[in-house]
Amino acid sequence: MAAKVFQLKCGCKNDPWGKTGKDSLAGVLCSKTPGALEWDDSKTYSEMWMGTYPTVPSRILATDELLSEYLQKHPEVVGQSVLEKWGPEVPFLPKILSFSKALPLQIHPDKALAEKLHQTDPNKYSDPNHKPEIAIALSNFELFAGFKPLSDISTLMRIAPLQRFLPPDHPQTFTDSHLRDLTRTLLSLPASLISTTVNELLSIPESNFGPTQRYIPGLLDRLRKQYPDTDPGSLVAVLLMNYMTLGPGEAVCVPADSVHAYLCGDILECMARSDNVLNTGFCAPAERDDVGLFTEALTFKPHAVDEGVLGRRKSVVGGIGEGRTEVYQPPFGEFGVLGVSLGAGERERHGRLEGLSLVVVVKGKGWMEVTGGEGEGEKWEIGEGAVFFVGAGVDLEFGTEKGLLVYRPYAE
Template sequence: MAEILRMRNPIQHYAWGSREVLARLQGRAVPSPEPEAELWVGAHPGAPSVLLRDGRDEPLEDLPFLLKILAIDAPLSIQVHPSPAQAVAGYEREQRAGIPLDDPRRNYKDPSAKPETVVALTGVELLTGVQPADRLRSTAERLGLDWLRAVADGGRPVLPEVLTLDDDDAGAAVAATVAAARTAATDDPVAALVRHVHDRHPGDRGLLVALCMHHVFLAPGQSLHTPAGQLHAYLCGTAIEVMSSSDNVLRAGLTGKHVDVPELLAVLADEQAAPDVVDPPADEHGRRSYPLWDERLSLSAHELGPGRTVPVELRGTTVLLGTGDRALVRAAGREWELGGGESLLHRGGPSAVELSGAGRVFTVSCR
């Protein structure tokens, strides 16, 4: 027997979050009292969603994915996530070493990988992978960066060279890069990136890593998957993210948190490929479907509009998340309003559902 329950979802207050995006989406006063970075829909033990059943709160205890709305107002840390085998090995190693889970030096908080897929709601800027040597060489010549020229001409993998610079050389390289960006042409995209990152993270040596990465612009509706071992960082924009419920992050810069360079290099994939942006077409019902890392999971965006009723068949465990104006969900003679940032949980099934109203509804299902 199927059931549909309303959810209440927590917001994470990280420094890089917006004071407007989530508040405006949920119809609250703007600006919010503190930065609001992520709305979480899931059973993560650190901030689980709550199910509303017969006027009572019921903690959500089991969901095989974590769905988020990201409200990015400043660059996030440059990071990489381990593979399943690396996560298990790292977690067990740190357990044997007796490192407490809340120790800031801890790299592995759980024995799980952390694949993630993002879908842009607005334009989203991000960094991913590493540019080929010829492009880095071109940037070095245009901006007059001796440190980048040496890295590009060294014939060795770029990231180990940049990440293992000693503090004095890294500091000098950051200063030279910022100075070059300030005198470069105003329309130079690399110089603009440097200025943006430096304004938010002044003096951080992660700037050197950022300069070596692919700078990607996602249009609304476009998607990007980040596999294990891929270096990445979000810069700005609003997006949906689907990921596994893990906290395993190895950082490479743009952060005040622990940076473990040897472990980061051990986790990095040898191939730091150019991004593969996914831009699926809409079907006759305005539905766009996005591939996820696990064939048991599915992600769809349902575009609503005046006079349109969108049929959806829900099977198993499914989250429905509204990201715009109010939508109406009808199933088995019942109706639910779904506002921006509001969600429903479906269990059981199959259930024939009709969506109508305005805005966009995302569904994430697990078979």
């Protein structure tokens, strides 16, 4: 019978925006698995990928076999419902990201647009899938996500250096359609005008930005130290988008076509199995996608800080876990994520899931035991950086002497 629970060996990317050496949680976690990467203190480690996406595919630690090949041979381990919906794959893509400068300002296309883009340019858009995502903070996490409330934007756009970006016949009340036009205008400005505007905004008193948006000059100044002051990302991010700071365990939900730019932190990201992205800022001009395409696709969700935050619910006895598990359930169907945080001497049980899951140990150490289903009685010592594949229909128990933080993305 095919093994259902086994440890994986995952890979880590080295994008220039990643944190360097030991500062990178992604790099450090990835390096804990023997043979996963060649350590170099001076390298940036940006994203550790887990699962079957071909760009950075996971392997089975014991045999070095690709997880994707194993699932092709033993499709039943993913569970019947997953197999019917998505085939013998991990239908989601979890990553640990560590970054100290802004990631590109981006959206991920919805299914219809992704199919179209993939058909016309399969090299650039490597799959026909949508990519809604959630991001769970592992450290303090600063980000821009979704658009500010329309009233905040319209107040802001009436201050002197910004008025010129509104058409002369602009009505008093702003709509999403005006916001789409304004986003297009700001993203299409000549480089010199972006730089002039940034400098003008930095030279006026903070109080001009109103009581709730005084943070704008500080953020602009920070961003121009990361990217040239001619980058259109800065204006769109600080003027139009919600600026948020999340603490460990808090999460944000980014639907398809929703604008976002992550600024700083360490996060666990989980997304539908896709790598499609449209970038328009915080990247070199050559890497920017078409502004028309970008602004046409935009959705206006979320439209305030509160709408972007993904709520969590404590799982109770009889559901998944016995009260030490939190469930992150985004509104899109591909996946959910369980978060298990245990103090010294604590345990937690997870009843069986109908589909596959991955177990990602973010902090601490302890053990994981199969307490029901195939492989009952198997037990592993688990520590920071360990990633396991868990097939459908397996009961698990986690325990620790000193403390343990585990995330478990799953599909059913």
